Amino acid sequence: MSKLTMLGTGLIGTFYTMTLHRSRSRDRVGVVYSRTPERAKAFAEEWDIPEWTTDMEEAIRHPETEAVVIGVPNHLHEEAAVLAAKAGKAVLCTKPLARTAEEAKRMLDAVEEAGVFHGYLEDLVYTPKTLKALNSVKNGALGKILWVRSRETHGGPHSDWFWDKNKAGGGAIVDMGCHCIEIARSFIGKDVRPVEVMCWADTQVHPIDAEDHAVGLVRYANGAIGQFEVSWAFRGGMDLRDEVAGTEGTVWLNHWLRTGFEMFTATGEAGYVSEKTETDQGWLFPVGDEVDSLGYVEMFNDMLDSLDSGETPTEDFYDGYVVNAIVDAAYRSAESKQWEPVELEDWRGLEEVEQEERLTEYDEAHYLVKEETMPDGRTKLILKEKDSGEIVQKVV
Amino acid sequence: MSKLTMLGTGLIGTFYTMTLHRSRSRDRVGVVYSRTPERAKAFAEEWDIPEWTTDMEEAIRHPETEAVVIGVPNHLHEEAAVLAAKAGKAVLCTKPLARTAEEAKRMLDAVEEAGVFHGYLEDLVYTPKTLKALNSVKNGALGKILWVRSRETHGGPHSDWFWDKNKAGGGAIVDMGCHCIEIARSFIGKDVRPVEVMCWADTQVHPIDAEDHAVGLVRYANGAIGQFEVSWAFRGGMDLRDEVAGTEGTVWLNHWLRTGFEMFTATGEAGYVSEKTETDQGWLFPVGDEVDSLGYVEMFNDMLDSLDSGETPTEDFYDGYVVNAIVDAAYRSAESKQWEPVELEDWRGLEEVEQEERLTEYDEAHYLVKEETMPDGRTKLILKEKDSGEIVQKVV
Amino acid sequence: MSKLTMLGTGLIGTFYTMTLHRSRSRDRVGVVYSRTPERAKAFAEEWDIPEWTTDMEEAIRHPETEAVVIGVPNHLHEEAAVLAAKAGKAVLCTKPLARTAEEAKRMLDAVEEAGVFHGYLEDLVYTPKTLKALNSVKNGALGKILWVRSRETHGGPHSDWFWDKNKAGGGAIVDMGCHCIEIARSFIGKDVRPVEVMCWADTQVHPIDAEDHAVGLVRYANGAIGQFEVSWAFRGGMDLRDEVAGTEGTVWLNHWLRTGFEMFTATGEAGYVSEKTETDQGWLFPVGDEVDSLGYVEMFNDMLDSLDSGETPTEDFYDGYVVNAIVDAAYRSAESKQWEPVELEDWRGLEEVEQEERLTEYDEAHYLVKEETMPDGRTKLILKEKDSGEIVQKVV
């Protein structure tokens, strides 16, 4: 059993607490913090939390608290993490870890120097579908991963501070691209170095300074590409999908709008169907169990089991730092209009990645390009002559 | 926290224990029973259960046991339930409750006379999708429910006793029809009396006495129809779907083969992807979190929360008894080739159901049959003349 | 090139003419008939048809007309077909062929005695998906067909006469069940005798005499089941789906609501998206090419190619007669509440169907019930002892 302090009472604090307090759970939030006394009190009542406070340090230093969950706006992550590290408490921080890699690095240094347990609450890496897909990829079901597309788009976040570039550290990229980037990294391999980023970003719809739509490509040292697509201008609900292409296979995950739950209602009385739904009449696509589908359940399982056993969780502050470094490169690229290097002063993965040999020998004189069964049962070969480099075809 | 005794170490005992012992749970199985000492011992080791035994009564009467979970073959349910009732223990019994309504009624009487808590482990009523859909139906999203189709088909069960008509109490109907029947009942309303059943059943493929394929229609007192489709001869995996049609809307649930998780693998190295999968190469359709998708998680949450609070769970032995009575009528109908009444000596729902008035008045002389917007924007009305009963159309 | 007379100017006449006159076609409607001069004239103008008339016989006997297309209400089919037969013209009749098998038989006799070409315009057997699926089934992709579900449901037909039991010959069964029945018959094999029918039918929603919702099971001589589901009370658009289960495989066809075309619109300005769509805002599911998706294109191709070459088309009046005989049995069953025989005085298919042998020998003492690979790679066998009939399991 874990006793936790929850910092923040917004949507994310709600989702987190709902998950931690779910039926038959042995974990409990013991203290909740909010800047605003009314919200702290109301939240404590709603979730049956014994204590609330508007003093962040007090919340963190509560003697019964084992671990602190940071669910406050982005610009307050560093302060909270540093306070927790100083207090010797385990710390679990929501995504993105920070607004920049520099800020993230200071947070990483703080927890590592203090020797406290640290977890990065990147929930979408923990959805049941993603975990099973990652396992299949690890088993070799897809061969070498060539490309990952991860997409999160909806009509925009609920709270004001997200729309404020200074508090959030950017717009849709830092808000949702951080998910997509870590999903791609997980499929490609977290020890493979992200090398450079090319990103388009624009403010297409809203009267804000930050980007409300962006697409980026992250090139990894082994040639794989992680593609992120994020938007606050999407219509139709929340589009949350991943596509993974490997030399031997493909994975397609749809986490939200098409999960085998379809409803048509002429009355519009379906009640709450899912986060970011736009309509209440006609065809709706509810999500069965949101906190599970978003990965919160397995994420906290991993975090608290790791905390209990003294192991490193799947996602920690180092991962958050790498993600921030990729986000930084994306912002630079959107400005410079060219590929920008990912600057990682502290790289802990593989230094060298062997490039795959792309030449399959067919016979002494040829490499194999493609082999295909024809409708008449014969085999058609596309071959490359070793000497001339010429492409020829042959039916056998 | 609950301490439980698990009776049975087959697939269902495994799924149940996996669910009860899931990460961060406060519940534990304290004793496991199997006829075979090797299996009891192995199961106890695998799931970290302190005690095992081959003596069912001893398992049930264990002093620390609060609740007994019955996961043994169908022909042993009654014996186990009666023992638990006598021991004054709460009892949770897997589906079907019994082989016949008569047997089910004796079990119901036993637990009610003993005054012990009783739960019917009908998991598919508890899938996250089903719970949310039931909630929308309760809110009025679909108007009055007219028809429910529930389907469970696959290539046949894993254990020998399922294929033995005497031990199981039948074939595919009693094995899976019990799910479909209770799903339909839940959508239509559990206080609406099931009146009669028409059922086709056949042994189309296997050399067995029981049916391996059946389709049945259950007519309820309010005119609604619950349709069940079950087969042990289906190819392609497990097909687990529900369709609900109401006067104001529609719900389609796909629990297994199309849930937003698609994988193609040429290597066949995906690892375990889901129950009843037939193939390991080409396009596969894994299920993210099986025990959650099958309803086990929310089912045990409801059971153990109800046990703690002293409330009645959503599904108890009375529900199991009603389902068995419907199953009995289905078997009679498959023999007699006509609709057969559902015999319920103990009916606790509504006696009378008001028939809905189907007449919508259009004007003094007409009822409205249909109203439709035409491509040119005008409205087309199909009307019934009150006097003559004739149908006429009118464009306004 | 074919010159045709079109009888009827309703929705079906429109779809037929749209198909016949489609771009680059060499076929033309030369005469159109409607009871109402205004409609005949307007239709002729819209579709560039040289002649129109309110005299059915004149339309049929037009000297340039090679073939007559019957698209008038059901109660007028016989009159039109008999006139065409007498005039020695080829005749293509929309579905259902007639209101009863008796009526259908008289029509069949008329065209056969006159020796004219006759085609039954059962379009849904000709959808591109159905044709390809039937071809795969013929190739053996699904083994022996065990069960076919065919479903057509929507919010009710557009014209008044459909709602009039006398003119239409019934309600949803005769209107749409005729499609479902012939689809199932095509997959199961048109030479396999339909033996008996069990049917539930009810008027659940509308103030009409005919049924607005029905489910039926047709049992064929080889044990296969054709299941039809029809409703005029469905919400959400038109649900048009087929499911085929065989000993070796499965086919699922979705012709309308989920065909890979999804649109969300907040403005509601999508324009015409498909037949029977209920809403114009939110998520819509348009159909790319309706007349092709409904089978009209390939149906007329088959009809007119067969007419040119003097061959029998895939669907002729005999098929329509068999369908009507099954529909008749369905209506009788809905009344009698038991299985009713299909009365076919004129059966042209196989008299006897060999029942499949369901016994697979495993060894001298056992039959094989099921074979399954276990997670540890071993094989689990469910066997039946020949002598005792007992079921045992064995892991090898």
Added chain:
Amino acid sequence: MSKLTMLGTGLIGTFYTMTLHRSRSRDRVGVVYSRTPERAKAFAEEWDIPEWTTDMEEAIRHPETEAVVIGVPNHLHEEAAVLAAKAGKAVLCTKPLARTAEEAKRMLDAVEEAGVFHGYLEDLVYTPKTLKALNSVKNGALGKILWVRSRETHGGPHSDWFWDKNKAGGGAIVDMGCHCIEIARSFIGKDVRPVEVMCWADTQVHPIDAEDHAVGLVRYANGAIGQFEVSWAFRGGMDLRDEVAGTEGTVWLNHWLRTGFEMFTATGEAGYVSEKTETDQGWLFPVGDEVDSLGYVEMFNDMLDSLDSGETPTEDFYDGYVVNAIVDAAYRSAESKQWEPVELEDWRGLEEVEQEERLTEYDEAHYLVKEETMPDGRTKLILKEKDSGEIVQKVV
């Protein structure tokens, strides 16, 4: 009726002829040309074409030929088009129009100077789904188009010349990117200028010089983005999808792998199911009518109807030229690693595009950023203060 000369007898010539000669068509191929006499003769016999030749000029100049269809490899398009122009024949050229914009421009000049009809055979713009979606977009269903993703990926082309960079003019970009680019252009508006391109391309799998995988972003003058994704290294069949995001709506089209046709076969005897399918056992996803689903039918309808009526078809050589200019920029960007301008010396669309005003006034002091209904029914507003630029939230 049109008489046509077909140049080329590969897969594309086959698809084209199959489409032109489809049932009830009034169009015919009168002459076929192939370099190889055996193939020319065999093709003529298979498709019942009266004449064949190995002399391209003779084929083009055939006195009965009205229009020439160019289906030869990319490096021969210019020669064929120039010969046809000189002969005064209408000319329909397969995609891509040329290997480079320079080559395309010479072809465009040739046909325009000769004053002959010219059509660009970009079939995927003509699929029934795409046509209907384009119509909805034109009606305003999606508001302003912000982003289009078009994707074509499969396991690589069938013929040797595609793999030869010199003959093809590149790899996957020129082969399939040309489709994706024109699809995006059609949704965004063909009179909106494509300004610049950012592209990643790599040879990830095959031993060839050309790229076998690429992703590109095309920025248009109005801020919209067209994103193309192409690969010859995709596993699982052919992935052919489009996604369109607008300010008011969304369109998702799946043309191939998920179109409402699903088949499981254990025997592998399904026969031909669709182009580029990789497997013949397990779950397969056949395509009903391939030539229609790929747009060939409506493409030739438009081309030949336009030829008959003397109108300009939807796609002509000018469109092909624009596409080639975008492809050229993509190749330059893949090299330079930065955005590259689209060089169009001959631009015929709008010169200036008004930038949309992104500021919606809320009240005198605020702009509206987002409006959202909260679960409790109240409305939450995210506003921007006009003076300070600060973001605030307000619940009303």
